[in-house]
Amino acid sequence: MKNNKQLPKYFYLQDDVQWVAQQLLGKVIYTSINGLVTGGIIVETEAYNGITDKASHAYGRRFTERTKVMYGEGGVSYVYLCYGIHYLFNVVTGPIDVPQAVLVRGIEPIVGLDYMLKRRNMEVLTPRLSAGPGTLTQALGIAGNFNGKSLSGDDIWIEDVGISLDEQDIVVSTRIGVEYAKEDALLPWRYYIKGNRFVSRK
């Protein structure tokens, strides 16, 4: 499934996490698990801007077993367990020692729909399949074992399939669920494709 549409390494190494978060909209994320390929268009993202962002796990240069993967080079996954129940998937971005990440909050399923429905214990396709950061990981089969994996590998990867969006297709808003970050909760660092059904919420 490797091909020349995979995002190149330099895409992830860009230093501007808000820019990368917007550029990831319209790209397609795939997983391949035991030979089963599933994938969907990224329709909603949030930027987490490293050591100065109070909503980021790396705020204040916090370096722990959990956060260390964000201090490596961009182009790998950061997966963590939230509320003891849900795995959330992030794209690590930026150069080494710059702990930025983009949270993926919604995908529009396009490949392996039957497998994704099965993983979600659903019969028919509705946005509940993969609108939301904890549901899309379940649909794609992403769990803790995906933490730190290369996004240019055979298990998980991201492609540019030629979907182009201009500014008027993208809605910018504040991030979800980060009230604890006080004034940083007001930063406009959430991005989603206007009108898409698989956005977690308006």
Add this chain to the structure above:
DNA sequence: TGGGTGATGGACT
């Protein structure tokens, strides 16, 4: 070593 908490989702009123 203990306890509060969280980048959520689903069920229910």
Add this chain to the structure above:
DNA sequence: GTCCATCACCCAC
């Protein structure tokens, strides 16, 4: 709108 499952993580003690 409300409630809460469920547990790794983190930091204060």
